[in-house]
Amino acid sequence: MISIKNISKNFGKLKAIDNLNLELNKGECIALIGPNGCGKTTLIKSILGMVLPESGEILFDGKSIKNDNDYRNYIGYMPQIGRYPENMTIGQIINMIQGIRNTQEALDKTLYEQYAIEKMLDKKMRTLSGGTTQKVSAVLAFMFQSKVLILDEPTAGLDPISSEVLKEKIIDAKNKGKLILITSHLLSELEDLVTQVIFMQEGKLILHENVNDLKQKTGEQTIAKSIIQLLKQGKA
């Protein structure tokens, strides 16, 4: 569904992404992990066309995303730090995005209801706490029944209950056969969600494997332990 071919991106001298190749397919739930500053967010932003790679190309359903913007109709994106126009209220933001997307399909309002956004529609974005902003991001990402969901640190800043609600929603989306790409540092949280793991370091792809294969290969029970095991092996 999304193919990434030889993309590289530099910020000054820093190589954020270094000749990366990836193939992401439908129905997979992929964990994108790696140390801070290894290029996860840059990769995600490249897929969204917010960061423009210097070389290589990204294909969405076989079509290059360069000079295209319709493909973003099929992506729901939840940013790591949601940045919204400060003077707009939650209601205005949701209305605006609905107006821009202009989909014929019914909206998915489960998160909207579960997070009780209705009560806060008149609140300005400036006044919201980090967690509430995160909830708004989640509602927007899941609202349009997109085929692809890209979630950058989705549960960071959410309280345990909201976090659980979001996780259920992610599992639900996975069961509907959507492609889900999650970055997170909390490997334990990803445990029962993901089917594949991508590990990046210094802009390079270190590992892209099925979770079961990974566990079998390393003989460990959890993703976290397998990754640590692999890293140790790599160093030894």
Next chain:
Amino acid sequence: MIRILKYVALDILKNKIVIAYTIMLALFSWSAFGLEDNESKGILTVLNIVLLTVPLVSILFSTIYIYNSNEFVELLVSNPVKRSMVWKALFTGLSISMVAAYWIGVGIPLLIYANFATAIMMLVAGSLLSVIFVSVAFLCSTLTRDKAKGIGISIMLWLYFALLFDGLVLFLFFQFADYPVEKVVVLLSALSPVDLSRILILLRLDVSAMMGYTGAVFQQYFGSSWGLLVSFGLLCLWVFVPFYISLIKFKRKDL
């Protein structure tokens, strides 16, 4: 585009600076016409105020507004919206509000007090000037990511265009007085939109003594109607070029 424009326009309206700017312009122009007994003296006073304040407010307000819309732009770009569309909507929104403020503030007293043709000329020149400095503000804000730097650049550019330029031309002319530099001076004046608008109006008013040096030479060279056409064309270029450069830069920017 219309949908994005609607949100931009609403947001600018909510920001009360544009309304304050309109009231300020209205106060200036009503009092200028009220105090001067002679119509063309009144127009000259208004002209001088317009040539200073319109560029200043247009460029400063727009630069700050563009930097503050960072989040708005980011939010839209992660959705299925063309980048160029976002930029154009911002530009149109800012231009419309600046021009509207000018029309309400200066336009109404002009149409009441001044001769109709002159008033129209003033309206056109002032509107162009507003849009030009909005366009220059777009260029400034794409030059650097640092807000303070961007605002600094726009203030410098305003100082240069509004105050320094005519002085520089005059200085050059005196330095090279022994050579036939008129053509060069005419060319140079095309480099400043403020000078161009001044010429546009003063050619119409026929008061060359007030024109500043560049205006005098301009009239000598082009005669009135040609001068009008050429300066009008140049002003339009001033709208288009800075915005177009900023659009190209914005399309390649990482958000």
